[in-house]
Amino acid sequence: MATSYSLKIITPQGAVYEGTVVHTFLPTENGFVGVLAHHAPYLVSSKGGKMAVKESGGLEKDFQVGPGFFEVNHDQAVFLTQTCTSQN
Amino acid sequence: MSGQLRALKNRIRGVESTQKITRAMEMVAASKLKRYQKLREQTTPYVQAIEGVLKRLLATDIPLSHPLLETRAEKEIALLVITSDTGLCGSYNHSLVAEARKFLRPDYKTPLLIGVGKNGVNTLSRAGHVWQKTFTNTTTAQVEPVITETSSLIEKLFTEKKIDAVYAVYTHFTSKSIYRATAEKILPFRLEVTSGGPVETSSLYIMEPSREALFTRLVPLVFAAKMRMIFLESFISEHTARMNAMHQATENAKELIDALVLLRNKIRQAAITKELIEIVSGSKALKN
Numbered sequence: 222m223a224t225s226y227s228l229k230i231i232t233p234q235g236a237v238y239e240g241t242v243v244h245t246f247l248p249t250e251n252g253f254v255g256v257l258a259h260h261a262p263y264l265v266s267s268k269g270g271k272m273a274v275k276e277s278g279g280l281e282k283d284f285q286v287g288p289g290f291f292e293v294n295h296d297q298a299v300f301l302t303q304t305c306t307s308q309n
Numbered sequence: 310m311s312g313q314l315r316a317l318k319n320r321i322r323g324v325e326s327t328q329k330i331t332r333a334m335e336m337v338a339a340s341k342l343k344r345y346q347k348l349r350e351q352t353t354p355y356v357q358a359i360e361g362v363l364k365r366l367l368a369t370d371i372p373l374s375h376p377l378l379e380t381r382a383e384k385e386i387a388l389l390v391i392t393s394d395t396g397l398c399g400s401y402n403h404s405l406v407a408e409a410r411k412f413l414r415p416d417y418k419t420p421l422l423i424g425v426g427k428n429g430v431n432t433l434s435r436a437g438h439v440w441q442k443t444f445t446n447t448t449t450a451q452v453e454p455v456i457t458e459t460s461s462l463i464e465k466l467f468t469e470k471k472i473d474a475v476y477a478v479y480t481h482f483t484s485k486s487i488y489r490a491t492a493e494k495i496l497p498f499r500l501e502v503t504s505g506g507p508v509e510t511s512s513l514y515i516m517e518p519s520r521e522a523l524f525t526r527l528v529p530l531v532f533a534a535k536m537r538m539i540f541l542e543s544f545i546s547e548h549t550a551r552m553n554a555m556h557q558a559t560e561n562a563k564e565l566i567d568a569l570v571l572l573r574n575k576i577r578q579a580a581i582t583k584e585l586i587e588i589v590s591g592s593k594a595l596k597n
Contacts, residue, residue, distance in 0.1 A: 235351030265517040
């Protein structure tokens with residue numbers, strides 16, 4: 222589907238999440254940011270907190286993430302952090 | 310004769326139980342090795358991704374600076390020595406200690422010593438070296454805290470300018486059963502931008518809050534990831550070394566048992582032959 226993109230959440234303990242998502246809502250340093258598909262290349266640091274993901278299947282998932290980095294480029298998004306726990 | 314035979318039987322039994330122990334230790338080392346290899350596999354994607362981010366940040370020519378990258382005259386240095394807590398792993402610890410001693414020559418200025426693993430700590434303590442901080446008897450559950458604590462300690466000492474450079478003596482693991490003790494400068498660390506594949510320039514990226522701010526946050530993470538890899542490689546090498554050593558020991562025990570069994574059979578056969586000769590010559594003497 223054209224309106225979705227792939228997202229990976231990677232920690233030193235391995236990939237916590239990998240999937241196709243429509244929307245990612247993440248805590249950056251200057252407030253919350255939502256990322257849709259076809260986003261321009263974007264690199265941002267996150268202060269950690271609650272991160273919400275809406276999957277292409279319509280399912281919504283919440284994560285508690287530590288400080289880290291979010292990068293999106295050509296519909297490939299990666300969230301790098303030291304800690305991440307799933308809340309569902 | 311029978312006394313000798315009994316002693317030999319006891320010895321065979323002894324070697325057999327040693328063999329059982331070494332075989333068990335080999336298996337324990339193998340399972341621990343697997344666990345650390347898995348950890349390393351899990352860490353690799355993270356390290357690669359974080360290096361990717363770094364690469365994009367460095368893609369423009371505007372230089373960036375960070376306290377952890379500051380090069381100073383090496384007046385005070387720190388040495389991190391990673392050895393194992395337990396022995397029976399061949400030359401693993403010995404080569405690490407030998408590598409560490411290169412820094413402890415009298416003509417050098419004594420470095421600040423940070424030690425992980427009882428073996429290296431004890432050996433160098435006996436030689437009269439004083440440790441700044443040691444981590445010994447680390448259980449598998451404590452591995453993560455030890456890695457973070459060591460990294461933050463080194464980072465703190467370096468940023469407070471108490472030390473000007475940090476070297477690590479650890480075992481570099483390249484591939485299956487190839488490992489070697491090395492000394493590597495870990496701080497101030499060089500940013501290796503490996504030129505592999507086209508890198509999109511950072512001017513294309515939207516960066517928030519700013520390129521400099523991102524860099525400041527990223528460098529400690531790169532350092533932490535690097536430290537983690539150093540520790541994991543050390544542990545993998547340790548268990549590979551132990552596995553090999555114990556495998557060798559089991560093989561040696563097998564050879565020894567074979568030799569002893571052969572000797573035992575010979576002695577037993579000699580005893581039987583001797584008895585037969587006695588009986589035959591006895592009966593012959595009676596007939597005459």
